[in-house]
Structure formats: structure tokens, C-alpha cells
Amino acid sequence: xxxxxxxxxxxxxxxxxxxxxxxxxxxxxxxxxxxxxxxxxxxxxxxxxxxxxxxxxxxxxxxxxxxxxxxxxxxxxxxxxxxxxxxxxxxxxxxxxxxxxxxxxxxxxxxxxxxxxxxxxxxxxxxx
Amino acid sequence: xxxxxxxxxxxxxxxxxxxxxxxxxxxxxxxxxxxxxxxxxxxxxxxxxxxxxxxxxxxxxxxxxxxxxxxxxxxxxxxxxxxxxxxxxxxxxxxxxxxxxxxxxxxxxxxxxxxxxxxxxxxxxxxxxxxxxxxxxxxxxxxxxxxxxxxxxxxxxxxxxxxxxxxxxxxxxxxxxxxxxxxxxxxxxxxxxxxxxxxxxxxxxxxxxxxxxxxxxxxxxxxxxxxxxxxxxxxxxxxxxxxxxxxxxxxxxxxxxxxxxxxxxxxxxxxxxxxxxxxxxxxxxxxxxxxxxxxxxxxxxxxxxxxxxxxxxxxxxxxxxxxxxxxxxxxxxxxxxxxxxxxxxxxxxxxxxxxxxxxxxxxxxxxxxxxxxxxxxxxxxxxxxxxxxxxxxxxxxxxxxxxxxxxxxxxxxxxxxxxxxxxx
Numbered sequence: 001x002x003x004x005x006x007x008x009x010x011x012x013x014x015x016x017x018x019x020x021x022x023x024x025x026x027x028x029x030x031x032x033x034x035x036x037x038x039x040x041x042x043x044x045x046x047x048x049x050x051x052x053x054x055x056x057x058x059x060x061x062x063x064x065x066x067x068x069x070x071x072x073x074x075x076x077x078x079x080x081x082x083x084x085x086x087x088x089x090x091x092x093x094x095x096x097x098x099x100x101x102x103x104x105x106x107x108x109x110x111x112x113x114x115x116x117x118x119x120x121x122x123x124x125x126x127x128x
Numbered sequence: 129x130x131x132x133x134x135x136x137x138x139x140x141x142x143x144x145x146x147x148x149x150x151x152x153x154x155x156x157x158x159x160x161x162x163x164x165x166x167x168x169x170x171x172x173x174x175x176x177x178x179x180x181x182x183x184x185x186x187x188x189x190x191x192x193x194x195x196x197x198x199x200x201x202x203x204x205x206x207x208x209x210x211x212x213x214x215x216x217x218x219x220x221x222x223x224x225x226x227x228x229x230x231x232x233x234x235x236x237x238x239x240x241x242x243x244x245x246x247x248x249x250x251x252x253x254x255x256x257x258x259x260x261x262x263x264x265x266x267x268x269x270x271x272x273x274x275x276x277x278x279x280x281x282x283x284x285x286x287x288x289x290x291x292x293x294x295x296x297x298x299x300x301x302x303x304x305x306x307x308x309x310x311x312x313x314x315x316x317x318x319x320x321x322x323x324x325x326x327x328x329x330x331x332x333x334x335x336x337x338x339x340x341x342x343x344x345x346x347x348x349x350x351x352x353x354x355x356x357x358x359x360x361x362x363x364x365x366x367x368x369x370x371x372x373x374x375x376x377x378x379x380x381x382x383x384x385x386x387x388x389x390x391x392x393x394x395x396x397x398x399x400x401x402x403x404x405x406x407x408x409x410x411x412x413x414x415x416x417x418x419x420x421x422x423x424x425x426x427x428x429x430x431x432x433x434x435x436x437x438x439x440x441x442x443x444x445x446x447x448x449x450x451x452x453x454x455x456x457x458x459x460x461x462x463x464x465x466x467x468x469x470x471x472x473x474x475x476x477x478x479x480x481x482x483x484x485x486x487x488x489x490x491x492x493x494x495x496x497x498x499x500x501x502x503x504x505x506x507x508x509x510x511x512x513x514x515x516x517x518x519x520x521x522x523x524x525x526x527x528x529x530x531x532x533x534x535x536x537x538x539x540x541x542x543x544x545x546x547x548x549x550x551x552x
Contacts, residue, residue, distance in 0.1 A: 061142035061169030067175050097172035098270030
């Protein structure tokens with residue numbers, strides 16, 4: 001298991017799955033760092049991404065836009081993407097804006113990794 | 129929280145962020161890109177672009193893009209009908225069947241390409257009655273069509289982006305004009321300096337024995353001023369004052385100026401009119417430097433009040449006039465005159481010693497002595513004073529102790545080389 005902070009964004013790899021940790025406020029600066037980290041992991045051979053939002057309290061509009069961009073990147077690379085550890089407010093926001101139509105949500109990182117391990121044809125939202 | 133309330137709060141927060149972003153005078157492309165990001169994130173739109181009216185108002189070029197690929201290019205050309213419709217604030221929804229007729233031509237030309245790029249909405253940026261550009265938006269992540277509320281949010285945010293782009297354009301124009309004005313101002317100053325030099329030459333031509341006097345006084349004055357800590361602007365100003373200090377001689381009879389003997393009282397009175405005449409010539413002119421006419425008027429005043437034309441004393445005399453006065457006397461002493469040869473340098477020092485405090489200001493004399501000392505010792509890049517005095521005029525072995533002695537008498541401390549400050 002390798003671990004890096006990727007210019008203040010924490011991440012680690014488990015096999016071909018990368019877990020990237022979002023910061024407390026997902027805005028332009030931190031969003032772009034997460035996007036870069038996701039690209040780096042995919043370019044490095046990862047086939048699945050988990051973005052862990054356990055530290056995230058707030059996501060602003062640019063954060064939403066960047067997350068949509070990450071969804072696009074994952075789709076283009078044929079990689080699976082799961083968001084985990086979201087607080088209620090963020091879940092409601094993602095549902096309201098339709099992000100949940102394009103990405104799976106998991107209760108926590110462990111559930112996300114389990115889903116990815118067993119994931120074959122599943123496309124519906126898990127958890128929540 | 130109700131979804132509608134949450135959506136409203138999300139939109140308000142985005143609008144507040146957008147307001148801050150467009151008011152940021154930083155990098156233009158970054159501002160537009162971030163603004164587009166904010167708009168897309170507000171409604172979770174997956175792709176979009178901002179195209180700006182460039183050159184002609186009918187040609188639009190891409191300035192920011194998101195979700196359409198890095199190499200995305202979009203050039204649009206507007207014809208009159210759609211241009212009018214956009215100017216009137218109408219958006220174009222490509223996803224709906226019914227369209228404003230004004231967009232028929234636009235849809236024929238660009239519709240297929242825009243649909244291929246999954247663009248669903250084209251919203252105009254109109255600022256102060258002018259079309260600034262268009263914002264092209266893809267579909268929402270929900271897959272739902274744009275609601276009336278969504279369109280209102282888009283309109284408000286697009287207007288903000290338009291204001292930001294327009295403000296940037298105005299800033300660029302203002303900067304260009306400021307740069308043009310700066311260049312014009314520099315040109316005018318150069319013309320002014322050349323004109324002043326021409327005047328100085330004209331003044332000196334009238335006096336066949338003092339050719340080059342005005343120019344030398346200008347240069348000595350500048351050197352003294354810089355030694356006293358004056359900045360470039362002030363030093364340039366005092367040089368001009370030096371060039372023009374004798375301009376009043378243009379109205380004095382040539383025979384009096386060129387008399388090869390000491391002139392009588394009547395002629396002396398006539399000659400002594402020249403500071404006031406100079407002031408009267410220079411006062412109506414708007415000079416780019418301060419107090420040029422006053423320096424011409426007062427360059428024959430003395431600290432003890434025995435000078436002319438106004439008999440000013442001490443601090444009543446502007447420092448600039450005191451500098452020109454010393455420069456004038458120094459040049460008079462160090463050049464040949466019709467009725468005498470120039471003074472030897474020790475005699476000049478002696479004259480300074482005798483007249484400092486009564487005729488000359490001690491700080492000004494000290495500044496000239498320091499400047500001279502530095503040149504003799506080779507501490508300056510140029511030897512401007514020595515060049516004007518001519519080869520072999522100064523014997524450094526004698527001059528250095530003489531200057532140091534005089535400076536000591538003037539209470540000058542050897543380490544306080546840049547003493548004194550600028551005054552008008």
C-alpha cells in the first residue's frame with residue numbers, strides 16, 4: 001500500500017484502487033488539487049477511485065464543477081468512481097444537483113472498497 | 129432543509145463568489161474560467177464555454193472552456209437577426225423545438241455543431257446595451273431541462289461574467305491610454321528640454337564672452353542639487369532653472385552685456401534688471417518643473433539681504449535660487465571675462481570662504497565642495513565638473529586639502545556625504 005500527500009491532498013493506493021481524501025472545504029484551490037491527484041492516479045494505472053469526504057464540511061459551486069469534471073475523467077478512462085463518508089448536507093446537495101446519477105455513494109471507505117472489490121455489473125447507488 | 133431552499137442558498141453563495149471573482153483585477157483568463165466554473169457548478173452543468181466578441185462585434189472567439197476538451201475552439205459569427213435577439217436578452221435553448229424566428233439562421237449555421245457538442249443553452253452577455261459575448265452551456269447533471277428558475281440564475285450569473293469581461297476591457301483601454309499619455313508626456317518633456325537648451329544657447333550667443341555659461345550653470349546646479357539629495361525630477365528642474373537663469377539678458381542692450389570694461393552705475397542698473405525681466409518672461413509659461421521663474425528672479429539675492437532685485441534675506445530665498453546663485457558665481461569665477469582672466473582655484477576657495485554666510489548658503493557651498501572632492505578623488509563615474517573646468521585647472525594635491533579645510537570650517541562631517549534635503 002503506497003501513500004502520498006500529493007501537494008497537501010492525502011491519498012493512498014490499494015491495488016488498482018486509489019483513495020483520495022478531500023479537504024474540509026472543497027473550493028477552487030482544493031478542488032483542483034483533488035482533480036490533479038485523481039488524474040495522476042489514473043495515469044499511474046489505477047482503475048478505480050474513491051474520494052473520501054470525511055473531512056469535508058462544505059462544497060461550493062466550483063467544487064461541484066470540478067467533481068463533475070472528475071466524473072467525466074473517470075468515465076473517459078473507464079474507471080469506477082465512488083464518493084464515501086459524505087455528511088448529510090453534502091449528500092442532499094449532490095442529490096439535488098444530480099451528481100448521484102453519475103457516481104456511487106458509499107457510507108464509508110470500507111464499504112466503498114468492498115463494493116469495488118465485488119463490483120462487476122452493479123450500477124445502482126449503494127448505501128444512503 | 130427543503131431542496132428549493134437549499135438550491136437557493138447554493139445559488140446565492142455562487143453569486144456572491146462570482147461577484148468577488150469578477151471584481152478581482154488579476155489574470156483575465158483565470159477570472160473568466162473561474163466564473164464559468166462557478167456558473168456550471170451552480171446548476172451542475174457538465175460542460176460550457178464563454179465566447180467573447182472580438183474585434184468586430186459580430187465575431188466571437190472562445191475565452192474559457194470546461195468539459196469540452198482542451199483543444200475546443202468555437203468561432204461564431206453573428207448575423208443581424210440573432211444579434212438583435214441576443215442584444216434584447218433572449219437566450220437560445222437548443223433542446224426545445226420552438227425557437228425565436230430570429231435564431232433560424234444561427235441554428236442553420238451552428239445548430240448541428242453545437243448539438244454535437246451537447247450544448248443546450250446559449251445565453252447572451254449584454255452590458256450597457258452592448259453584446260459582450262455568449263455563454264454556451266451543456267445539460268444539467270440531473271438530465272432535466274432548464275427550469276424557469278434555472279434560466280433566471282443563468283441570466284444573473286451570465287450578466288455578472290459580462291460585467292467582469294467589460295470591466296477588463298475598460299481597464300485595458302485605460303492602461304493603453306495611460307501608456308500613450310506617458311509617452312506623449314515624455315515627448316513633450318524632451319521637446320521642452322530641447323527648447324530650453326536652444327534658449328540657453330540664444331542667451332549665451334548675445335554675450336560673446338560667456339558662451340556656454342547658461343548650460344554650465346544648469347549642469348553645476350544639477351550636480352549641487354543631486355549632492356544635496358534632490359531626486360531626479362527636482363534635479364532636472366534645477367538644471368532647467370540654471371539654463372534659463374539669465375534669460376532676462378535678452379532684453380538688456382548687447383553693448384552693456386559685452387562691455388570690455390567694468391560698466392558704470394547706469395549700465396549696471398540696466399544689467400541688474402535682468403532677473404526681473406527673466407521672471408516676467410518665464411512666469412506666464414507652464415513649466416513641468418516647480419519654481420523656474422522664481423529661481424531666475426532670485427539668483428542674484430544674497431543671504432545678508434544686499435542682493436537684488438528684492439533684497440531677500442536668508443530663508444526668504446528659495447533653496448533652488450541659492451543653488452543657481454552659487455553655480456552662477458562659480459562659473460563666473462572659473463571662466464575668463466572681458467575685463468579679467470579667470471580666478472585660480474585657490475582664489476575660488478578663498479572667495480567661498482569670504483562670502484559663505486553673507487552671499488552664499490553654507491549647505492550649498494558644502495555640497496559643491498563635496499561633489500568636487502569626489503570627482504578629484506575619482507569616486508564618481510563621470511567627472512562633470514572637472515570636464516567643464518578644463519584640463520589642468522585643478523591641482524589635486526592642493527585642491528583636496530583646501531576643500532577639506534573649507535568643508536571643516538563649514539561644519540561638514542567627512543562621513544555625512546549625502547547631507548541636506550530637497551526643497552523648492
